[in-house]
Amino acid sequence: MLSRIAERMYWMARYLERVESTARLVKVYANLLMDLPQEIDIGWYNLVVLNSGTENFAKRYKNRDERNVVKFMLADEHNPGSLGSALVMARENIRTSRDALPVETWEMINDLSIYARANMKRGVNRRHRQKFLDTMIGGVQQINGLLNGNMSHDAAWQFMRLGRNLERADMTTRSLDAAASVLMRAGADTSANLNEIVWGNMLSSLSAYHPYRRSMRTSIAGAPVARYLLEDTSFPRAVGFCMVHIHHACTHLPRAEPVVERLSDVGQRAFGGFDYADLSEPFRDYLNTMQLHLADLHGAIEANWFELRDA
Amino acid sequence: MGIDWSLYDPGELYDELISSPGYPRRPALKLASYLKSLSLKQLDARRKLAEATLEQMGVTFSVYTGEQNIDRVWPFDIIPRVISAQHWARTAEGLKQRLTALNMFINDLYHDQEVIRDGIVPAHLIENSKDFNPACMGITPPYGVWANICGTDLVRDKDGQFYVLEDNLRVPSGVAYMLENRAVTKRVFPELFEGDRILPVDDYPSKLFDMLASLSPRGDSSPSIVVLTPGIFNSAYFEHAFLAQKMGVELVEGADLVVEDDDCVYMRTISGLERVDVIYRRVNDLFLDPEVFHKDSLLGVAGLMRAWRAGNVGLANAPGAGVADDKVVYAYVPSIIKYYLNEAPIIANVETWLCDDEEQRAYVLAHLSELVVKPANESGGYGILIGPHASKRELAQFAKLIVEHPRNYIAQPTLSLSTAPTLVERTGQPEPRHLDLRPFILQSNDTYVTTGGLTRVAMRKGSLVVNSSQGGGSKDTWIVDSEAQ
Numbered sequence: 001m002l003s004r005i006a007e008r009m010y011w012m013a014r015y016l017e018r019v020e021s022t023a024r025l026v027k028v029y030a031n032l033l034m035d036l037p038q039e040i041d042i043g044w045y046n047l048v049v050l051n052s053g054t055e056n057f058a059k060r061y062k063n064r065d066e067r068n069v070v071k072f073m074l075a076d077e078h079n080p081g082s083l084g085s086a087l088v089m090a091r092e093n094i095r096t097s098r099d100a101l102p103v104e105t106w107e108m109i110n111d112l113s114i115y116a117r118a119n120m121k122r123g124v125n126r127r128h129r130q131k132f133l134d135t136m137i138g139g140v141q142q143i144n145g146l147l148n149g150n151m152s153h154d155a156a157w158q159f160m161r162l163g164r165n166l167e168r169a170d171m172t173t174r175s176l177d178a179a180a181s182v183l184m185r186a187g188a189d190t191s192a193n194l195n196e197i198v199w200g201n202m203l204s205s206l207s208a209y210h211p212y213r214r215s216m217r218t219s220i221a222g223a224p225v226a227r228y229l230l231e232d233t234s235f236p237r238a239v240g241f242c243m244v245h246i247h248h249a250c251t252h253l254p255r256a257e258p259v260v261e262r263l264s265d266v267g268q269r270a271f272g273g274f275d276y277a278d279l280s281e282p283f284r285d286y287l288n289t290m291q292l293h294l295a296d297l298h299g300a301i302e303a304n305w306f307e308l309r310d311a
Numbered sequence: 312m313g314i315d316w317s318l319y320d321p322g323e324l325y326d327e328l329i330s331s332p333g334y335p336r337r338p339a340l341k342l343a344s345y346l347k348s349l350s351l352k353q354l355d356a357r358r359k360l361a362e363a364t365l366e367q368m369g370v371t372f373s374v375y376t377g378e379q380n381i382d383r384v385w386p387f388d389i390i391p392r393v394i395s396a397q398h399w400a401r402t403a404e405g406l407k408q409r410l411t412a413l414n415m416f417i418n419d420l421y422h423d424q425e426v427i428r429d430g431i432v433p434a435h436l437i438e439n440s441k442d443f444n445p446a447c448m449g450i451t452p453p454y455g456v457w458a459n460i461c462g463t464d465l466v467r468d469k470d471g472q473f474y475v476l477e478d479n480l481r482v483p484s485g486v487a488y489m490l491e492n493r494a495v496t497k498r499v500f501p502e503l504f505e506g507d508r509i510l511p512v513d514d515y516p517s518k519l520f521d522m523l524a525s526l527s528p529r530g531d532s533s534p535s536i537v538v539l540t541p542g543i544f545n546s547a548y549f550e551h552a553f554l555a556q557k558m559g560v561e562l563v564e565g566a567d568l569v570v571e572d573d574d575c576v577y578m579r580t581i582s583g584l585e586r587v588d589v590i591y592r593r594v595n596d597l598f599l600d601p602e603v604f605h606k607d608s609l610l611g612v613a614g615l616m617r618a619w620r621a622g623n624v625g626l627a628n629a630p631g632a633g634v635a636d637d638k639v640v641y642a643y644v645p646s647i648i649k650y651y652l653n654e655a656p657i658i659a660n661v662e663t664w665l666c667d668d669e670e671q672r673a674y675v676l677a678h679l680s681e682l683v684v685k686p687a688n689e690s691g692g693y694g695i696l697i698g699p700h701a702s703k704r705e706l707a708q709f710a711k712l713i714v715e716h717p718r719n720y721i722a723q724p725t726l727s728l729s730t731a732p733t734l735v736e737r738t739g740q741p742e743p744r745h746l747d748l749r750p751f752i753l754q755s756n757d758t759y760v761t762t763g764g765l766t767r768v769a770m771r772k773g774s775l776v777v778n779s780s781q782g783g784g785s786k787d788t789w790i791v792d793s794e795a796q
Contacts, residue, residue, distance in 0.1 A: 003581055004566075
């Protein structure tokens with residue numbers, strides 16, 4: 001397959017994943033804020049911080065209130081990290097690689113884009129937000145379902161798998177970082193109850209609550225949750241799972257050696273090497289390093305397959 | 312209250328559906344009475360459904376507005392245009408005849424030029440043509456066919472006969488819209504397909520694939536075929552992607568291809584370079600190969616002409632085919648058909664005056680306000696003068712242009728293009744609107760004509776301009792076999 005199409009498949013999957021994870025994040029954050037004790041000073045703006053959007057946010061907003069933050073996260077077309085921007089980019093990648101995808105992919109992304117355009121305002125508005133976000137999540141899942149069920153699992157599909165899993169791994173490390181930072185800001189007040197609320201919501205944001213319960217058979221606390229989301233190889237949003245699947249995708253692609261090599265570096269960081277005893281600064285540093293490794297892995301994929309060179 | 316056909320008056324014009332107020336033509340009987348059975352409100356609901364369906368299907372075309380490139384939803388009128396199967400069969404024969412003769416003509420021009428020696432067409436026709444490509448001399452593409460894909464524009468005059476308005480032999484577009492129009496109509500009026508025997512159009516992508524495969528130099532059973540697009544900013548990008556997808560072939564851009572020292576074309580894939588056998592190119596001749604044509608073209612592939620001349624890659628259409636897609640050559644097509652096939656043309660030309668000829672030019676200049684003047688070499692409806700609708704200044708401007716560059720212009724009578732009922736959004740009622748028809752013809756070792764074609768309709772009252780870039784819309788085209796019922 002063409003390098004150019006491979007790249008578009010990869011980015012399409014990443015952007016679709018971003019649409020879904022942003023919707024999940026906003027949804028869970030609202031839930032979390034309702035449960036946090038009033039005296040803890042964590043507001044909506046934390047969401048902007050966690051998504052590395054502070055600079056961009058400051059350019060256009062003064063008030064760091066719920067409305068502005070949600071608008072920034074969902075509807076803002078000047079924010080390249082917003083749900084709306086990710087959706088536009090996903091559609092653009094599909095539009096320019098339609099020859100490699102099932103026909104319905106194009107129709108589904110159009111449907112979702114039409115809905116998003118018509119309802120974006122309602123999505124920002126608190127009363128209708130839930131419905132809007134659920135439709136976004138459902139729309140992406142429908143497309144992923146179509147691609148899994150109707151598309152030949154050929155090279156194009158393997159590149160989507162690379163993109164999706166890399167994006168998921170990245171998102172999971174960010175979510176863990178988010179939880180750790182909330183608890184650190186709460187400081188000494190971290191009662192067992194607050195711990196459970198934060199980690200529980202974080203699990204929910206990744207649809208991991210139920211799977212965690214079933215496979216870990218333990219109560220919700222920082223260390224087992226972090227271990228689960230980094231090391232588990234059965235749950236699709238756990239970093240361990242993502243790494244296994246990236247590796248598996250590579251074995252189905254030509255000339256994969258340089259990427260596989262890089263992958264084993266990241267793998268060594270993800271599995272073991274951290275004891276989860278202290279989930280404050282050291283844990284956040286650990287996550288940060290992991291994100292850098294993931295960025296590195298992306299670079300390896302790009303250099304190996306996408307860059308147009310005479311082979 | 313539904314449509315009252317007795318209030319629909321096509322006047323002096325030939326209407327495709329209604330012969331005179333209250334009287335639908337035979338192939339359109341069922342359609343007209345069905346439409347009448349719907350209330351205007353129901354009809355409007357169907358119109359909206361069609362619009363939403365097109366948006367969902369993502370059927371768009373791009374419009375250039377200076378810096379910006381806007382993707383617009385394809386304008387579509389839900390009332391189909393109906394043609395009887397008998398009439399169509401004869402028309403299709405005429406289209407095959409015409410393309411066969413044109414291909415023999417092009418092949419002759421690039422070899423012995425007997426047609427000129429025998430005095431059928433004047434030599435200056437080639438000498439001055441900007442589409443005549445000397446780099447093609449002596450080459451014989453597979454089956455001697457240069458224009459493998461042709462989109463011929465047909466119009467019906469007052470007499471109800473089809474006339475050829477122009478032959479598009481370079482990179483004709485519109486076939487994807489023809490297929491999507493049918494897909495939309497099936498969703499909007501599913502019940503109509505039970506009553507009438509409407510001939511299907513969906514076989515086009517397979518026929519296109521077969522035709523392209525027949526051009527493969529390696530002659531193997533699974534050739535590597537690609538569609539070469541100028542890119543996402545091209546107004547027909549939607550169609551390029553659509554056809555690539557329907558045929559299951561790669562859609563490539565110039566940068567994806569490379570010609571190596573062995574004069575073969577390769578595409579850059581994730582496993583390295585992969586040989587390409589046939590290219591359905593949607594890039595114009597001039598941009599095709601920077602080694603030969605525009606040196607700074609980024610759309611083409613350096614060395615492509617080399618590879619084609621060496622016979623290592625099939626190109627559809629062949630470079631240089633555009634020489635016969637010229638409004639001056641057009642005037643000679645009836646003689647060309649007679650010369651090569653010894654047959655009378657089945658479909659007539661529209662009467663044409665060549666401004667290059669002194670006598671004819673004098674007539675044109677004297678009758679400018681009654682005529683349509685066209686540049687010999689433009690497409691998309693640009694640079695046309697429609698005499699009866701033109702201002703004094705425009706007339707004077709064209710008169711000057713014609714005197715200065717007579718070779719560049721032809722003139723034709725203002726045709727009374729046929730009409731068909733078209734829903735007008737404001738009233739919800741149908742009114743007559745002018746239309747044309749673009750069937751597509753494929754030719755290699757065999758010739759195929761689409762069942763009907765793309766009907767384009769001028770959505771504005773009285774307008775004769777059907778181009779989508781200038782406010783035109785389209786309709787589904789039905790070839791109805793009323794004998795079979």
